[in-house]
Amino acid sequence: MRVKYRTTPWFVPAISAVLVLGILLYFSMLEQSKLIENELFEIKEQRAWQAEVIAEQIEQRLQYASDSSGRLGKALQARLEQGEFKTKTQLSELIQPHPDGSLRTRPSGFDGRYQAGIYLPPDSEFSRSQAEHLLAAKQTVETFGQGALSNQFSDTWFMEPSGGIVIYWPEEPDFVFKAQGGISYKNTPWLVPDTAPGTYWTPLIEDPISQLLMLSAVTPVYLNGEWQGNVGHDITLQSLLDNTKLLKGAPQSAFILLNETSDIVATDITSLHNVDEQVHLKSIEQGIWYEAYQKLWSHDESYMAYQSRLFTISVIESQGWVLMTSMPLQPAIQKIEQAFTALQTMAFISIAAEVIILTLLFAYFHRKNKAYVKHLKDISDSLAQEKVRYETLVDRIPSIVYRCKNDKYWTMMYLNGAIEAATGYLAEDFIQNKALAFADIIYPDDQGMVWQVIQDELESTGRFKVIYRIIHRVDGIRWMIERGGYSEDKESIEGVITDISELKEAEQKLKISNMTLDEKVALKTAELQVANLELTEKTDKLQTSLQALQQTQNELVEAEKMASMTSMVVGMAHEINTPLGNIATAESVICSKLEGLQQAINTGQLKKSELINTLDVVEQSLHSNHTSLEKLLGLSEKFQSLGYRHEVDTDRAAFSLSELCGQIMEKYTQQFASNNIEYRLSVDPEITLYGPAEAMDEVLSKLIDNSIKYGFVAPRGGCIEISAQFHESEEQRMQLTYSDNGCGIEPAVASHIFIPFAAQALGTGSSGLGLSRVYNIIKNEFAGKIELKTNARSGAHFVIHCPVK
Known part of the structure; x- marks a missing residue:
């Protein structure tokens, strides 16, 4: 029997589709509302966390500067109590009178990026002990000032009671030269006499020299109960506010830094940048900021949504400051709504298309129940996929x-x-x-x-x-x-x-690093003391040579050549060991012969021939010892001449480099002829140097002697070329080039050619000290530098840079 189906009215599928779409739309709107609320909550939490992190970073920098200032004060006080300083004469070598009557660091040889500068107000009078204290303060400030290089604070300083300052500020290397005449730090918050021991903070004030707003951690220094001045660190307001760059990730965001009276310390609101007078929070944007500020404090919350904006506050306890931020919520809401609307539209269009297709199929094939059930299953699968998509969206959140x-x-x-x-x-x-x-x-x-x-x-x-x-x-x-x-x-x-494991690990490492810093300094100090005791145990006979070695070491430190000390010591040992070994051998022979002679005398068997033979051996040994001692004395004199320092000011004068070079070439005319050597001289006659002319004569003569002795070995003959001209980019400097076409310099020697005992002929009669002296002359007497160009051409090629008169 054939089954007859009743015809389904055409509007039933349409009504069913409308009902299904309405239900789906309703529930999707509810889900969207929840997701938007959760997303906004995350945005608020993240914003509050950012503000809190910024406040903590500022607080940590302030605390670090305060702790460091306390350690600086203790270190300087301990140094003053030891009483081991340089003399006042050495301080005079570092400073000079300024036209305004003040005393300032000498510009020559001073680099504010690595050294502390000195400024003393006009009419400053100080005793020898005060001068020694300034030198001790300079060295201590330079040591503790290294924290400025890692941006923990801006600078490190010491102020003495007359209002002068010793300061290390890498970002302001010319600080002491910028000071106007008559400036003194007396009667300022930085130099309050007889304050209680401990560290205090100055208010936010402007430095009269750099004209920058800054906070300062200040620690007074006392010696035997008497106030010696203050030390401290400055932190510029701008460097603190650099931490707020994290807030710029949110569009149209702004921040305000308030003091304890709710006055604005700093802000990134453009309309307030050029306002000179103090501005209160009530006057900003019709008081919206102030109202939000009051509500946050009254509710004891770190963030709050107010008038379509998100406000946060964070406290910087050490200064009594409040960091308040604001960002509009509407852009974030619109962005989230747009994302969900696009997702909802895609889902709605997809479901609507499927329902319409299902309706058409249901109306056309309403007698075919299997097809109708199949399409209902397809709809169920599609809804399940949409659920999975929503869950996947949540799973992608990293937290x-x-x-x-x-x-x-x-x-x-x-x-x-x-x-x-x-x-x-x-x-x-x-x-x-x-x-x-x-x-x-x-x-x-x-x-x-x-x-x-x-x-x-x-x-x-x-x-x-x-x-x-x-x-x-x-x-x-x-x-x-x-x-x-x-x-x-x-x-x-x-x-x-x-x-937050990585953040905690970094925090723990920072704490451990700060805790062990003082231990490392103490350990390093103890190691240096042990090394100093070992050096003092050397024999008196070589004391003069050791003093010359210490002078050479100081010059190598100034030239950043400390790493080459090992090479110099090995060379010195090579030169000294041979005569010392000869002396030891001769003494051993003498002792052996004298023992035999004494034994023959005691036994009554001494023969004349044996006595004569013994006396001959002793005489030869003594002669050998005399020769070795003369060689040691000669080496000692060479060691003493390593550090060239011209002390007579009257011998320093302006001289023409062209005329000096001509005189030197005339001096070597006979040697050039006998060794078949040509020379070329090209020196700008306008170049005038200031310093001892005989020192520059010694430099060029040493280079020529080395070319003749080591450069033109076999076959004899060659060419020496000397040229000098003004520097291309610096009119106040000149470049002198010395070159020959001889056999050149071995690569193993070239890397440390200016270090004592680095000569090519070491071990063949030469002590290898000539170019070390040349290096010291150029640096100390002419404030210049000399370089060896190893790959420029064949032969030796030296370039000298010096300032001109």
């Missing part, structure tokens, strides 16, 4: 998103996929405590604290934030920060858990 019961096990009802990376366990392991409870992975010592903090804050505000440790399945202990609160029905808890 753990959860919903759980408020019980002692924290029984989980929902977890996103981030739980696996954070704990090592799958989400289904925690759902309804299937494999283990979330409370089981909380570090045992933190479980009670976590429960108490969450319950107390839920009871008071309905929201909470707690930091605790968990036990990762593989990686051990990890640090977490959890923010959450009651769900809408208050039957469960919802929140976000973020892994």
